[in-house]
Amino acid sequence: xxxxxxxxxxxxxxxxxxxxxxxxxxxxxxxxxxxxxxxxxxxxxxxxxxxxxxxxxxxxxxxxxxxxxxxxxxxxxxxxxxxxxxxxxxxxxxxxxxxxxxxxxxxxxx
Amino acid sequence: xxxxxxxxxxxxxxxxxxxxxxxxxxxxxxxxxxxxxxxxxxxxxxxxxxxxxxxxxxxxxxxxxxxxxxxxxxxxxxxxxxxxxxxxxxxxxxxxxxxxxxxxxxxxxxxxxxx
Numbered sequence: 001x002x003x004x005x006x007x008x009x010x011x012x013x014x015x016x017x018x019x020x021x022x023x024x025x026x027x028x029x030x031x032x033x034x035x036x037x038x039x040x041x042x043x044x045x046x047x048x049x050x051x052x053x054x055x056x057x058x059x060x061x062x063x064x065x066x067x068x069x070x071x072x073x074x075x076x077x078x079x080x081x082x083x084x085x086x087x088x089x090x091x092x093x094x095x096x097x098x099x100x101x102x103x104x105x106x107x108x109x110x
Numbered sequence: 111x112x113x114x115x116x117x118x119x120x121x122x123x124x125x126x127x128x129x130x131x132x133x134x135x136x137x138x139x140x141x142x143x144x145x146x147x148x149x150x151x152x153x154x155x156x157x158x159x160x161x162x163x164x165x166x167x168x169x170x171x172x173x174x175x176x177x178x179x180x181x182x183x184x185x186x187x188x189x190x191x192x193x194x195x196x197x198x199x200x201x202x203x204x205x206x207x208x209x210x211x212x213x214x215x216x217x218x219x220x221x222x223x224x225x
Contacts, residue, residue: 008150032212043200043216044153088152092212098143100152 004091006101014109019076021104023089033065033072034090044088079108114217116201122223123191131186131220133201142184145200153200196224
């Protein structure tokens with residue numbers, strides 16, 4: 001079992017729809033959870049982090065965490081073509097153990 | 111603006127010829143990381159520094175070394191690059207002074223080509 005699992009996609013959604021990106025992790029001691037956006041050929045850009053169960057909203061983005069189910073998700077409302085990128089889930093246990101998922105490629109169709 | 115800077119952005123080296131990639135940061139973060147990312151793969155942590163303490167990942171080849179002469183700078187040395195080392199190399203920083211989150215901030219990366 002991979003430590004952090006993501007469906008590599010591509011996930012295709014029409015412009016204006018909600019994109020739902022999912023991530024599961026295996027280490028129950030994980031403390032913080034991050035979503036990064038990575039455009040092709042570019043470095044990862046931090047979008048959101050969450051460390052408490054529940055939802056956290058920032059503009060069009062909502063991160064959801066369920067530690068009991070070891071599940072974290074990212075919702076993107078009103079998806080735009082500029083949201084087309086790979087979304088990396090990162091799971092952190094202290095500063096020294098950071099594990100990235102393979103990323104989900106999102107395509108927003110105009 | 112506070113940031114993480116990597117130089118060069120693109121590096122071409124010959125098989126077996128040593129190469130050094132550099133990273134600097136103005137965030138004053140105490141933790142610095144080096145990742146290797148190949149196409150369509152997750153970033154793979156090579157090593158990190160917590161202040162001056164070096165921490166190597168168990169599966170990082172001996173061919174990869176690192177130096178951190180001060181808080182702001184960190185270098186990645188590849189002693190004898192092979193074709194399989196062609197990748198994007200990402201430097202990231204974080205700080206344990208911001209609480210438990212340890213969010214990482216990435217530089218723009220260096221794309222290494224080995225010929």
